[in-house]
Amino acid sequence: MQEPRLVEVRKNVLKANDVVARDLRERFRKASVFVVSLVSSPGSGKTAFLEKILSLLHPQCRVAALVGDLATENDALRLARSQAPVKQIVTGTLCHLEAAMVQNALQGWDLNDLDLLFIENVEIWSVLPRTTWAKVCDWY
Amino acid sequence: MHELSIAMSIVEMAEQEAQRHGGRVAAVHLKLGMLSGVVKEALLSSYEMASADTALAGSQLIVEDVPIIVYCPSCQEQRQIKSAQWFCCPECATPTSEVVQGKQLELVALEIQ
Numbered sequence: 001m002q003e004p005r006l007v008e009v010r011k012n013v014l015k016a017n018d019v020v021a022r023d024l025r026e027r028f029r030k031a032s033v034f035v036v037s038l039v040s041s042p043g044s045g046k047t048a049f050l051e052k053i054l055s056l057l058h059p060q061c062r063v064a065a066l067v068g069d070l071a072t073e074n075d076a077l078r079l080a081r082s083q084a085p086v087k088q089i090v091t092g093t094l095c096h097l098e099a100a101m102v103q104n105a106l107q108g109w110d111l112n113d114l115d116l117l118f119i120e121n122v123e124i125w126s127v128l129p130r131t132t133w134a135k136v137c138d139w140y
Numbered sequence: 141m142h143e144l145s146i147a148m149s150i151v152e153m154a155e156q157e158a159q160r161h162g163g164r165v166a167a168v169h170l171k172l173g174m175l176s177g178v179v180k181e182a183l184l185s186s187y188e189m190a191s192a193d194t195a196l197a198g199s200q201l202i203v204e205d206v207p208i209i210v211y212c213p214s215c216q217e218q219r220q221i222k223s224a225q226w227f228c229c230p231e232c233a234t235p236t237s238e239v240v241q242g243k244q245l246e247l248v249a250l251e252i253q
Contacts (some may be wrong), residue, residue, distance in 0.1 A: 003253075004166050004167075004251045004252060004253045005163075005250075005251070005252055005253075006169075006249050006250070006251055006252075007157065007161050007249060007250045007252055008248070008249050009153075009154075009157050009248060009249055009250055010143050010246065010247070010248060010249075011153055011157075011247045012244070012245070012246055012247075013146060013149055013153065013170075013246065014146075014244045014245050044195065057151055059209055093171070
């Protein structure tokens with residue numbers, strides 16, 4: 001048998017997602033939308049936090065939220081009570097948001113109408129803009 | 141559980157590369173960052189399923205873990221952190237969100253026989 005040889009490849013497996021994510025960040029930057037991606041353990045209060053902060057901020061600030069969930073629209077219904085624009089991303093069997101899902105969910109929204117966008121993730125990764133609480137608080 | 145679809149993309153990419161170089165793939169070398177959002181064990185078992193009945197059947201997936209390195213604005217140094225839950229400088233405890241390394245999921249090399 002031939003000696004194995006090592007062939008260097010150096011390819012990013014998640015490139016497709018990275019490209020969409022970069023494009024999204026650029027769109028947010030151009031429209032001056034500050035985006036916060038919320039990631040934390042199940043049951044730790046992401047939706048409760050959003051419920052509270054959306055009611056506090058809307059309508060003085062132009063704030064909106066995207067919420068990811070495996071199956072239901074319950075979270076979006078909870079958040080819609082704040083009257084702020086809210087969209088649910090139903091991921092099916094997937095436990096995280098792909099950048100393309102965020103891209104699709106943004107269809108129909110004009111980013112220029114927004115100052116602040118919360119993305120409630122199901123799990124870590126995908127768009128992951130910098131989560132800077134201090135900045136959000138200052139801003140408010 | 142996105143590891144199966146990721147394993148399938150790895151198999152597809154490796155198949156394309158192997159075709160270009162000719163020969164049978166014995167092993168696939170991968171760099172996996174601790175912030176890539178991919179669970180190594182799940183990826184390894186998915187790889188077996190994803191590679192079955194392909195040109196890569198029976199090949200080995202060799203994963204190199206890549207630790208998280210952040211930039212500490214106080215020390216002005218790059219620091220390795222141990223937990224993805226605690227983004228603070230291990231020396232001075234300053235919180236930081238500047239990730240220097242640890243997000244990658246990279247197909248590095250193929251061992252071809």
